Amino acid sequence: LLKLAVNLRHADFSEAIVGPIVRRTFKGFDARKNIVESAYVYLDLKNLSNGNGGHWRDQISAENACYYSMHDCIGRGEFDAALVYAEKLEKSTHEYFRMQGACFSAHILAKSLRAEAAIEKSVSICVSNPESVIFTPLVDLVSSRGFRELKTLASNPALAAAFYIYMEETGRTDKEVSLKVAWKRYLSEHQVDRPSALTFLSSRKPSLEEVFFLSEVCRQETMELGGAFSSQLDLDRERMQICIRLAQADSERLDVYDQEIVDLTRRINIEEGVEYLESSRVFVDEIGVQNWAKKNLESQFLRYTDYLKAGLFSSARELEDEMYKIAVTSKNRKAALANYLDEYDVSAETLLEDILTELGEAFLLLPRFGLDAFLSSRVRHGSFVGYLRGPLESKRLVTKKNSTTGKYQENEHILNKWGITSLKERNSAAAKLNAFSESIDQMLDESVSKYLHVRSKSRPEGMVNFLAERGSGGKVIKRWLLMLKATLNQNSTLELLVSHCFQNFFWPSVKLSLDDVQNFVRSDLGSRLIYAIDSLAESIRPTLSESERNSLLADKFYAKAEVRAAVDRVALWFDTPKNNTQMLTMNLQRTIEIGLRSTKNARPDFHPTVTWKVASDANIEISGPAIGVMNDISFLIFENISKHSGFEEGVPTREGSPKVEVSITLQGKVVEIFVVSEISDRKDLDEVKRGIASAKNKIRNREFDSVTQNVKGTGLVRLAINSGSSEGTETDAVKFGLDESGYFYVRFNIPRGVVEAVTQSELIQ
Amino acid sequence: MKRILFIEDDEPKLVQVLEFLEELSCHFSVTVAKSLSSACKEIDGGTFDVVLLDMSLPTFDGGKTANASGRQRTYGGKDILMYLWETETEVKVYVITQFKDFPGEKGAIDLPELHAQLGRDFPTLYCDHVYFEHNSDSWKEKLSRLLLD
Numbered sequence: 001l002l003k004l005a006v007n008l009r010h011a012d013f014s015e016a017i018v019g020p021i022v023r024r025t026f027k028g029f030d031a032r033k034n035i036v037e038s039a040y041v042y043l044d045l046k047n048l049s050n051g052n053g054g055h056w057r058d059q060i061s062a063e064n065a066c067y068y069s070m071h072d073c074i075g076r077g078e079f080d081a082a083l084v085y086a087e088k089l090e091k092s093t094h095e096y097f098r099m100q101g102a103c104f105s106a107h108i109l110a111k112s113l114r115a116e117a118a119i120e121k122s123v124s125i126c127v128s129n130p131e132s133v134i135f136t137p138l139v140d141l142v143s144s145r146g147f148r149e150l151k152t153l154a155s156n157p158a159l160a161a162a163f164y165i166y167m168e169e170t171g172r173t174d175k176e177v178s179l180k181v182a183w184k185r186y187l188s189e190h191q192v193d194r195p196s197a198l199t200f201l202s203s204r205k206p207s208l209e210e211v212f213f214l215s216e217v218c219r220q221e222t223m224e225l226g227g228a229f230s231s232q233l234d235l236d237r238e239r240m241q242i243c244i245r246l247a248q249a250d251s252e253r254l255d256v257y258d259q260e261i262v263d264l265t266r267r268i269n270i271e272e273g274v275e276y277l278e279s280s281r282v283f284v285d286e287i288g289v290q291n292w293a294k295k296n297l298e299s300q301f302l303r304y305t306d307y308l309k310a311g312l313f314s315s316a317r318e319l320e321d322e323m324y325k326i327a328v329t330s331k332n333r334k335a336a337l338a339n340y341l342d343e344y345d346v347s348a349e350t351l352l353e354d355i356l357t358e359l360g361e362a363f364l365l366l367p368r369f370g371l372d373a374f375l376s377s378r379v380r381h382g383s384f385v386g387y388l389r390g391p392l393e394s395k396r397l398v399t400k401k402n403s404t405t406g407k408y409q410e411n412e413h414i415l416n417k418w419g420i421t422s423l424k425e426r427n428s429a430a431a432k433l434n435a436f437s438e439s440i441d442q443m444l445d446e447s448v449s450k451y452l453h454v455r456s457k458s459r460p461e462g463m464v465n466f467l468a469e470r471g472s473g474g475k476v477i478k479r480w481l482l483m484l485k486a487t488l489n490q491n492s493t494l495e496l497l498v499s500h501c502f503q504n505f506f507w508p509s510v511k512l513s514l515d516d517v518q519n520f521v522r523s524d525l526g527s528r529l530i531y532a533i534d535s536l537a538e539s540i541r542p543t544l545s546e547s548e549r550n551s552l553l554a555d556k557f558y559a560k561a562e563v564r565a566a567v568d569r570v571a572l573w574f575d576t577p578k579n580n581t582q583m584l585t586m587n588l589q590r591t592i593e594i595g596l597r598s599t600k601n602a603r604p605d606f607h608p609t610v611t612w613k614v615a616s617d618a619n620i621e622i623s624g625p626a627i628g629v630m631n632d633i634s635f636l637i638f639e640n641i642s643k644h645s646g647f648e649e650g651v652p653t654r655e656g657s658p659k660v661e662v663s664i665t666l667q668g669k670v671v672e673i674f675v676v677s678e679i680s681d682r683k684d685l686d687e688v689k690r691g692i693a694s695a696k697n698k699i700r701n702r703e704f705d706s707v708t709q710n711v712k713g714t715g716l717v718r719l720a721i722n723s724g725s726s727e728g729t730e731t732d733a734v735k736f737g738l739d740e741s742g743y744f745y746v747r748f749n750i751p752r753g754v755v756e757a758v759t760q761s762e763l764i765q
Numbered sequence: 766m767k768r769i770l771f772i773e774d775d776e777p778k779l780v781q782v783l784e785f786l787e788e789l790s791c792h793f794s795v796t797v798a799k800s801l802s803s804a805c806k807e808i809d810g811g812t813f814d815v816v817l818l819d820m821s822l823p824t825f826d827g828g829k830t831a832n833a834s835g836r837q838r839t840y841g842g843k844d845i846l847m848y849l850w851e852t853e854t855e856v857k858v859y860v861i862t863q864f865k866d867f868p869g870e871k872g873a874i875d876l877p878e879l880h881a882q883l884g885r886d887f888p889t890l891y892c893d894h895v896y897f898e899h900n901s902d903s904w905k906e907k908l909s910r911l912l913l914d
Contacts, residue, residue: 146847146850146851147851148850148851148853176844177844177847177848177851178847178851180848181848181851181852224801224802224824224825224835225801225802225805225848227805227806227809229802229825230802230803230825230826231825231835232825232835547866547873550864550865550866550873553863553864553865554864554866557775557863557864561774561775564776
């Protein structure tokens with residue numbers, strides 16, 4: 001190695017080669033000096049070979065003479081004098097000597113116990129030439145110090161940079177907190193709480209150290225403990241702002257920042273989309289209900305407004321006058337008013353009452369557009385069970401049923417992990433684990449099949465309904481009717497009526513039952529899941545040795561924590577929709593990626609390798625509720641792949657993941673999505689074919705309503721519903737099947753509702 | 766009034782310990798932080814006499830989505846001790862944990878080993894630990910002894 005180093009001493013890259021060799025062969029920079037010296041002798045060989053006689057040292061270059069003098073001083077322990085020579089070298093026109101001067105300055109400062117200055121110097125060398133870190137004393141200096149010892153550098157970006165470089169160079173994490181504190185203190189010294197707010201960015205060109213601090217140090221992992229951020233999304237947004245500022249301040253690396261901005265935009269978009277979709281999964285398609293009302297209720301509504309015009313009803317004014325009279329004259333005003341309204345004869349308003357009743361039913365139960373349809377596609381179909389079963393699956397505490405035997409697979413992973421070896425105990429524990437899987441599935445299936453429905457004759461235990469059906473008799477409809485009467489006039493439109501009822505009657509009324517569903521998920525179901533985990537652990541614990549018990553307790557602890565977090569997240573799905581999310585806009589590919597993320601959240605073993613072929617003119621912008629529709633479609637596609645491609649059967653492995661290709665193209669004026677996915681060799685192709693035939697049959701026979709009520713084996717039919725097949729007579733809006741290579745494919749056009757939403761937003765722009 | 770910062774993300778344990786602290790003395794003022802991030806905010810903004818510290822902590826308080834709470838740090842409690850050290854915060858720290866062992870680079874570290882390690886690494890901060898169990902009250906005795914001493 002030494003010979004190699006000497007032979008290469010003249011090369012431009014010798015510095016980078018010598019260092020690692022020295023680190024392998026010698027310790028400390030004094031030993032390294034010999035090799036470096038020989039390099040300079042070689043450089044000055046030309047001078048020496050001129051053969052003017054005299055001592056060779058008199059004939060060498062001024063830089064080399066300075067270099068030797070520096071070493072003489074170091075040898076005598078005269079560090080201040082050595083530093084003067086080193087600084088002279090730093091001013092040389094020769095890059096070698098400049099670098100040597102800088103590195104020796106850092107070492108001499110360190111030797112003379114000026115650690116802060118040595119660190120500052122080392123960082124300065126590293127930011128201009130990152131490979132030089134091994135020629136500086138930085139790692140040694142930082143390894144024995146934290147922020148506390150170096151706090152005089154708090155206002156200098158070099159301190160956080162030093163910790164960062166140390167961690168990068170050594171791969172160690174022992175300075176992680178020091179780095180975060182240094183980063184935080186640097187910001188507070190500059191009176192800001194986020195790097196993008198640093199004022200020098202807009203007033204002057206930042207130094208190399210400042211650019212390094214922003215571009216390398218200010219990454220999401222470093223900023224985690226910053227007081228201004230409370231989620232991963234906040235960190236991504238801040239990093240985005242930093243990159244935008246850097247793109248202006250450090251234009252030489254514009255390409256790098258641009259690429260990071262593109263990546264961050266994608267991540268932020270997806271995270272915002274997921275947050276939007278997970279903040280509430282309760283939805284009613286108001287436009288869809290309006291269109292339905294136009295077809296089915298308009299004649300009744302026009303008759304009502306005609307009667308209004310003809311003065312056939314007592315006017316709202318008369319009603320108000322009577323109520324005013326009661327309010328003024330009655331002793332018990334509240335009771336008298338309530339009594340008056342309860343006894344008020346609405347028979348003349350039957351028309352309006354019928355409209356209101358039918359509209360209320362449509363809000364709750366209208367296929368595809370009503371609340372129950374969205375509960376079906378966004379909650380009952382896969383997501384609810386997946387999200388709550390997911391944490392237990394990822395901890396391998398539950399197994400799946402074998403598709404042939406219908407029995408739960410033996411949980412060998414946990415039996416081995418908990419060290420249960422004796423046959424008798426293993427059989428007993430295996431039975432308990434299987435019973436646990438079964439009880440979890442029963443709880444979740446019961447919730448989905450009984451409670452998470454709109455209450456109806458066929459679903460009497462459904463938890464979602466209007467307050468009117470929960471003890472107030474028909475009087476709520478009557479109250480709505482009276483309120484509506486006071487609102488409507490001769491010029492009112494049906495659209496206005498629908499919107500008014502949604503906002504003022506239906507959502508507030510259904511919210512009460514949704515609150516009950518949230519309580520049910522958090523308190524009832526959540527407690528039962530936690531109890532089941534505790535019971536399993538308690539029943540197996542006595543058979544384990546002390547160390548294995550700890551493994552069981554750790555599994556129990558983490559499983560419970562994750563189940564609780566999942567229960568809290570799922571409960572949020574039953575919040576009423578937020579209006580501000582109407583503003584969210586993203587491209588089509590992103591909405592499909594969000595669906596992919598949702599599927600991965602619901603099915604932790606799903607790790608597809610997805611390739612994208614997206615034509616730029618087909619990647620249309622999607623806004624507001626249409627994002628939800630696309631997410632539903634995307635979720636159905638990926639969930640279908642996850643469930644039926646056969647890659648998650650048996651023991652899950654990351655390697656065995658399906659390859660999926662998604663193409664988005666423009667066919668004439670229509671955006672077409674084409675998805676092809678691989679099927680595992682383990683999967684029985686005849687079973688896949690039977691599933692495809694059954695789905696096609698259901699679509700052909702238009703069995704759309706029954707699918708809303710069912711949970712299993714309905715993905716492709718739901719996809720047909722979401723793609724618009726249930727609206728018209730066309731039954732082949734979605735094409736799917738197996739291609740010649742045995743790959744599953746599905747091809748469909750973007751549904752009309754989504755395209756209309758796009759057109760509307762274009763019109764607004 | 767003794768000012769206590771209780772850093773804990775596990776809700777049932779949090780509830781039990783808080784109830785016990787309430788029973789124990791009316792002279793405790795307890796602030797709760799459920800993640801590393803919010804614990805650091807509290808440390809930056811307030812003064813405390815005692816920190817009750819859980820070992821495993823998420824980076825952020827729970828959020829609406831699966832990834833919102835960031836990384837779960839097995840040794841998040843150690844990070845808090847380091848943060849207290851680096852920011853020169855003078856406070857007594859008691860670790861309160863329901864685990865008897867923790868994953869380490871060279872195999873599992875049991876509670877006595879962790880206790881010794883924390884005592885070595887943070888002699889001015891770390892005072893003692895309490896082993897918490899839901900199905901036993903023995904932790905209460907030790908915790909009350911530590912807090913009332």
